[in-house]
Amino acid sequence: MIFKIILAEDEPAAQRHLKSIIKKKCLGFEVVGIAEDGLEALEMVEKMNPDLLISDIRMPRMDGMDLVARVKDSQPGIYSIIISGYEEFEYAKEAIKSDVIDYLLKPINIPALISLLEKLHRKLSLREYDDIRRDLILQLSGQITSGTKPVGKLLMAVIRRNGLHSRFTQAIGNKPSKEMIDIFNGVLLPEEKESVWLFEGRDDNEWCLVAQAEKLHYSRFQELVKRLSISLPNCSFYNAVLAIIFPVNKTNTHLTKLYQILREQSILGESRVFFEDSPSTSERLKNTSLDSLFFKKLDFACKNGKADILIQDLKSHFRIWQKDRLPMLKLLIELRHIITHVLQYCPDKCNLEIGLEVELDTAVMDSFNYDDLFDRFIIIFKTSLSHIEPLTPKMGSRESLERITNYITTHIGDDLSVPFLCRIFSISQSYLNKIFHKYMDQSVTEFIRILRIEKSIILMKESSEILLKDLSLMVGYDDASYFSKVFKATKGVSPLKYRELRL
Template structure:
């Protein structure tokens, strides 16, 4: 709500202008009505306002003098002068005082409402620009103007939330070093960037905790049905200045409590740092035995049992990351192929734990990294290069009866590894990408050659069955091929 001070030495005029603002603009709130310029200045000394509406001809200080002094006291104030006089000198004085509008009595309700709308738009732009500098400064603990903080946020209180979509990136810093306001503005929150593109900081005005949690839940699902997301929020209202003391402990809570494959909305407590869980020495000794005697099935069973244990215990990702590194180092100590590429394997494991959907997928992928990815490694290709190669191969061969296994055979990696690459670099699946390539080709073909038989179109993009092609096309575009061709 933008704050308005009305000044007029005629009480009917005060009531009339106040009534227009209250009835025709929900964005403005009348916080004061006074009958002289001197009383207005006393008010402005005590309280910041967004809009000053003043009569021009009053006993004592007139509206021009008030406007000029008010502008010095509060440089960002907006001013509307209302007058029964139309002489040039008054208009000239109003211009020199930097007022937004100069209105003649009798006041038109329609004109006044339009002016309020215009000033509201100016205020929103100005305040968003200020917020874009103040909120990042508060979030990162940097100095900012106390006057501007007071002007924008006053004595209001807010609820904060720190959210993360997806799994942790274990390489991220444990504090927020820089951020920026996300534009265009969200209708429910101020939104700041977190440490990467998968994190956000939300700041909400008070609409009740239940409404806040409802809006937070909706916001968390804006990128679809992710298997993992985490949010930390303040259940009680806080002044905007406490955003600084919220950020780092909230990041720590996200870091300590994110669980792969789980959705969590957690109350902010400040958090603590639990001890790191380590695998028992007896488990590691048993794993060494399995590797030394090439007990492949037992290694896989051990990995599966670990995943099941972590799943049932809701083990945080941070703890699993430490245990994963413990396993890899243990294997490297007794298995030379892993020792030879230890740094590479640790890097791939960190990438895997960042994008996996479950602990079962994590341990399947870890086994693949340790024991099955030699062919891809021999190419000396990075994960980005492998993904780019897979994408290029699919785009060049989508007309053929491609399968995930045929692409994996071409590249020399496992299906699990290829799935990880798709999740990491495009947040999609092999089948979804293959369908996208075929459908985009079909849409282009239908536009360029509308007389082509449907079975020929299907064959040209990799489908033997034209009926199945039509079904997939309709699911993808919302139209049948004939509707697409005719533009219906």
């Protein structure tokens, strides 16, 4: 890392001498300006924003002490070195109280100057590293797109230990633990430590690695990611995904993409390394979903409180998922469908739902393999079943109708076809219509249609500018034109005309 120096010295011979020493012996610095008096030096400092000011004490127009004090007030981040003659020694020592980094006596002792600049280079490098780290935290979180320090293009990787990240934790940029910092430093070469940063990810099982592309070759970065991944403590398996060279203002965009790839392609129990352009696994996932027969058995288990009848079926599905290498996200969705289905039978569904969702996310996040996840899921499954009331309302009673109408009301924007409802509640179509005619004096289709129209009117009242296509989707109609026809058949006018006349 090269840092900029401005020299303030009124003697040409001393100027040349200092500049020559710095150029030949202090490779981490570059003299970018030479001023012959204090005022000229102050103007250069304001224009060039150097990292270091080296100033003689005695100069025309403004002496070195005044110059250093002015620079400290206007740009306190700039370090200064005062050069003085022996007779000014006591005066020069006062510079230390002004936060001048150090002072040198004339004639310049070359080893002393080199030693001082080496010490200062380490201090400046550490400060630069920390400044870039702060910028990167803001860029990773999307708060800014460009930082205060130029870093050029970047390389980035997200490394995850064990299972998926939980949806209920969200943070990025925290300082990693001392153990992880030691592991990180152990895989880096000394010259790499100024251009690679490690951040804790969204929880303590995830890390984000960022490097300057111009200082670290992509193949070496890939090697670092692999070495860091296999060195993770308490790790049963890992997943890592890498982003190719990209501009710094796209940091958050690429991080989001890496998170998506990790979530969609990580496989339970397998250590893998992905790349940002890795092909999706969705095309090879055929017939992995739970079928209608399984849900019929699940309905029976819910109604009769017999979780054990499904244990073997669940075990068989877990084996199929493992054989097919089902990504963990898809696996989580399938398990969530089971718990959501069970909750339809629970009277205290609203209070139970979040707690069980968190337990399920945690199980997938913490499991080491399929057997481990199976054992954890069975506990959650049995817990959800235990909250079902022991006496299920007799089918055909008003209580059973209320269960159906409650479901329709809370899922008005979803698929509410008669075959779907019959499958959910394990009854025939003729029987479903029979209980609706008995207690509601209308068919289930009529009930849904009227409920959807009334809901659309409420939505139009809440938002006068809602688009027709959005409104129709929100009440369960994929075709806005068909929704408009149904609305007009029910209310006598189209939705747009109704809003114009009534709202």
